[in-house]
Amino acid sequence: MSGGFIVEASDDDEESIPVQNIPTSNNTSVKDAASAPGPDGLSPLPPGVAAFDPVTLFEARVKEDPRGDMDAWLNLMAEHRGRSRLDELRKVYHRFLEVFPQSSDIWVQWIELELGLDNFVDAEQLFGRCLMTVPNIKLWTVYLNYIRRRNDLTNDSSGQARRTVTQSYEFVINNIGVDRDSGDVWLDYVQFIKNGPGQIGGTGWQDQQKMDQLRKVYHRAINVPMSTVNTLWKEYDQFEMGLNKVTGRKFIQERSPGYMSAKSGNIALDNITRSLHRVNLPRLPPAPGFDGDTEYRGQVELWMKWIDWEKDDPLVLKEEDPKAYTQRVMYCYKQALMALRFWPEMWVDAAEWCFQNDIRESELEMGTQFLVQGIAANPQSVLLALKYADRIESTYPGKEGDRSEYAQAVRKPYDAILDTLYGMGDKVKERERLEVSTLKQAAAQDPEMQQSIEDKDNDNGKSKLSAGEERIKAIQHAYAAESQLLSRTISYIWIALARAMRRIQGKGNQTEGGLRKVFTDARHKGRLTSDVYVAVALLESVVYKDPVGAKIFERGARLFPNDEEFMIEYLKFLHSKDDTTNARVVFETCVNRLISKPETLAKARPLYAYFHKYESQYGELSQISKLEERMAELFPEDPSLKYFAERFSSDRFDPVHTPIIVSKAVQMRPKKDMPTIDEPSSFEDNSGPMRQEHSPRPQFTRATASPKRPFGIDDDEQNPPKRVARGVSPLKGAAGRRLDQQRRNQTSALHRDITFLLGILPPAHTYDSQRLMAPNLVSLLRDTPLPDYMSWKALTGGQYRHHSQMQMHTRQASGDLARPMSPYGQGQASSSGYRNSPLAGGYQAPGSNWGSVQGNYPPGQYGGQR
Incomplete structure (x- = not known):
């Protein structure tokens, strides 16, 4: 074909795909620009070097923490890119993708770098390395754009370029067409077919071929739950009805159930993935209880909800199209592992599902492939190592043959995890030594700290540690806890290995294998806890009734x-x-x-x-x-x-x-079903029903359980009145009066809506703002001295003293209820606002006809009659 290629092999292994397995425009071998390894060793940074050479600083950070310091990787790439050091940038890309092989953003950056320089051969090799292992929409879209760029459709007299692009579209759709973000790819494919030769609705063979191809794509697209499914369905409806309304209705009726399932599935996935971050630059999971732990585990739960949704088969594919069902679940697992690469439970869960359903691709058992890839991503994971070893032990084909080969195959995952953990232990010791030596050197150069070391005795004669020694002690304590955790983990792996070798080779001896050979190797390697001695001693005693078990206990006691x-x-x-x-x-x-x-x-x-x-x-x-x-x-x-x-x-x-x-x-x-604000008082403490005081406020009547209902609208057909069964008649006589008395004394239950509101309110202890001290407020109101009216009148002359600096905030009362001369107003008639209004017209307020009141009060005040 003219410039471009299609990846035909399906291989989920994370290793590079050989170039000869990929059809390209020419088979010329190309240099691997990224094959040069990174710097193997870096000397300690001299003072001030980091300030002048950020590349050296980032390289040191990457070497110290290659999987954790993502920011150092990205900054290092940005530095080389900004300085146009393309060869160094390619080396960094290569080293980064060895650690994060499914980071599609970096693959896209590298490929676009090569395409921008017209290095098409290098770009094709990069496509071959990443396409089948990185199911990412952006990456596959770049691949499609490259194919269309290399195959000119305007000068395609033979039709070869269009056939190549069509094959590429089919290749992309078959691999990432189930992605819920693949709607643009489907729309682009439909438009590509529409722009092809032939006329929709024509009678020629090319026209019929175009319509069949377009109908086939529509049928596949409208069954995928994605954001563009409604648009595709409308286009398909117009397409069928535009050709023939009779057959169009038939096709639409047949495809409607699939579309409705996809539409409802898209809504469900929107709800599930609303807070999901589909990242491809994975981060190490924070330790429990530390910063980011809750958010990370929340993302894990969202991914598991999505996977469980796919497993539940809401699209009804498991029986009708099991291949499509398997593809959707596998694709969801792969998407989750791109974001949760360092979460071993996800790898194990994916492998377990593949084992249960016997999933194979290209004659490879996908469950085993997930375990192998998971161990490559998490070499320190005990869970993955134990799961892989258990799988080998339970499915090894030559169990009845050479037991030594069988034992070596089972032992391989154990040896790998042990080597990793022993290496981590050595690094912990080295870091502890460096930090302690650095602090000691700083203490030797600080005269104040040196003086505190020399003067260790206080007034009571007891020794005390200096600040530097306290810090050294804290560092040693922290590293001791880390070393103890590693030692315990190593010990339990040795225990699991000893039990596995006993099952395969029996007791054995110190040279030929078996239980005792593992115990000898464990003691030789060191870093053991007492758990190993307990486990091996019990195996010797319980399984083989050997007195060696007692000797192992005695050795452990020493x-x-x-x-x-x-x-x-x-x-x-x-x-x-x-x-x-x-x-x-x-x-x-x-x-x-x-x-x-x-x-x-x-x-x-x-x-x-x-x-x-x-x-x-x-x-x-x-x-x-x-x-x-x-x-x-x-x-x-x-x-x-x-x-x-x-x-x-x-x-x-x-x-x-x-x-x-x-x-x-x-x-x-039993406890009450409905919560109440006040607890009901005891029956013995109530002498009788409380008499309700008269109050001008509206009275809230108690809700009754009467079956009667209010009158409804006679012609309300949508909401006709419901028939409610009549309740049981109340008891008569003394028993009825006693029950009625108890019911009246009980505090009425809250309304359903109020109960719901109280249920969703947060607890009182979570309110951390300033609280209102009700007793203090009541005391303030009670103890504040207020003058009586006569004293106030003698002091103020019966009028308020208006201050220009202070604005009075009073509620303006209506004209028929306000007291015009109230001392609590502003000394003006209530109707003055209306009189000054342009709407007042010639209205004149009637004169007051109030009678005189004893006590020399002004009219309208303190009981005055109107």
């Missing part, structure tokens, strides 16, 4: 003398062998060693708890009492009842909190 968890397991082992004498010796030796130092006293608590439980079940009362006295002396903060209750408690019984019901009427009274 290596981990202050490990309370190991000692408890050792005691359990001795008790299982009925060796109570040695168990008591081990217990006394260990607790005496732990309680001798204040820093290890807390470790003795679980040992005492275990031995107290054992003595409570199988020992004598005198021994139990002595043990409780020792525990009370060592741990006085524990409640005295706790030790006594522990004698009789179990996982299913607690003598302290066992609820024995004496009176169901009192102890098991």
Whole structure:
């Protein structure tokens, strides 16, 4: 074909696709501009270098944290791009895409760089490396634009260019046509067919071929839930009805269910993905409890909702078109893994679904491919390594053949994760050494810090640490916790490997393999916790009844003398062998060693708890009492009842909190269904119904449960009145009066809408603004002195003192209700505003006809009659 190519192989492996497997315009081999590796080693930055050479700073940051420091990668690319260092930029692109092979934005930048320089051969090779592993709309659109650029349709006399572009469109649609953002690609494809040779509605073979091709594309497009599905359906409707109304109605009626499913699916996906960020520059997941953790896990939940929606098959494809159903679920998993590349659970979930449905592509088991790619992205993931090893062990084809080859195949994932974790442990030690040495050098150069180191004693004679030493101690403590976590993880991987090798090769020996070979290798590599010794000892004792198990426990007791968890397991082992004498010796030796130092006293608590439980079940009362006295002396903060209750408690019984019901009427009274503002008062405290005071405010009547309904509109056909069954007649006599009295004394339930409002309001403790102190406000109003009227009149002359600087904010009353001469107004008649209005006309207010009032009050005030 004339310039352009189509990727025909379907390979989801993240490795580069060989050039010879891709049809291109010519088979000329090209240099790989990005094959040069990045700098292998960087010397420590001299002072001030970073300020003058940002590239060196970014390179150092990338080397230190290649998967976490995304900003350093992007800034490094921007620096090379801004300085037009294209060769260096290509090297950075290559190194970046080795770490993030599915970052479509970077692939697009690199390809557009080559296309801008007319390096078409290099661009084709980049397309071959990324297209099949990066299902991204933008990347595939760039590929389509490149194909159309290389195939000129205006001078296509033979039709070869149009056939090439058509094949490219089909290739793109088959791979990313199910994407909910692929609407523009579908519309572009439809327009491309319309612009082709032939006339819609014509009778020639070329016209018929064009209509068939267009109808086929419409049928596929209107079944995809995407934003342009309504537009495509309208175009399809016009297309069919424009050809023949009779057959058009038939086609539209047949395709209408698929369109309605796609339309409803698009609405559902809009709701699911409204807050979803479909990024392709993956970030490492924040640790639980740290910045960004909630947002990251929220994105994971949204992706899982989308995947679950596809699995539930709302488009009804599983039975009618299982291939399309599988393609949609797989595509959704691949989209999720582009954003959640460093989330191992997503890789495992995708692999598990493929295993359950036996998904294969190009004779490759896609579940295994997901696990392999997930391990490449997360080499430190224990979950992925264990899942992959379990898959190999359960499906290895040559189980009955050479057991050594079988064992080597199973052991390979374990060795890979162990090598990664041991390397991480070495880096932790190196970082700790560098930070501590840097602080010590800074302390040696600081005279004040040096003086504080020399003067360590305070007035009481107790030693104290300087600020530098405190910081060094904190750093060492943090790195110790990190190293302990790595050691525990490494230990449990060795345990899993030992159990797997025992299943395959049995007990074995120290040279030929099996359980004992793994234990020997683990001790040789180091960084083990006591868990390895416990697991191997129990395997030797329980499975093979070998006395070597006891020797392993004895060896572990010498290596981990202050490990309370190991000692408890050792005691359990001795008790299982009925060796109570040695168990008591081990217990006394260990607790005496732990309680001798204040820093290890807390470790003795679980040992005492275990031995107290054992003595409570199988020992004598005198021994139990002595043990409780020792525990009370060592741990006085524990409640005295706790030790006594522990004698009789179990996982299913607690003598302290066992609820024995004496009176169901009192102890098991059901709670109210409807919440009320005030709790109902007791029946005994109510002497009778409260008399409601007269108030000018409107009275809110209590809602009744009467079945009667208000009169409705007789001709309301859409909302006819409903027939409500009549309620039960009230009881008569004393029983009826008593129930009515209780019902009147109870506080009425809130309205349904008010109950809903109270339910959605946040709790009171979440209000963090200034609170209104109601008691203080009432006290202020109560204690503020107010003069009586006579004093006020004698002081002010019965009029307000108006201040020009102060504006009076009073409510303007209506003319028929206001008091014109009220001391609380502004001293003007209420109708003055109307008199001054241009609408007043010649209206004259009638003269007042108020009678005189005792007390010399002005008319209209304080009880004056109108």
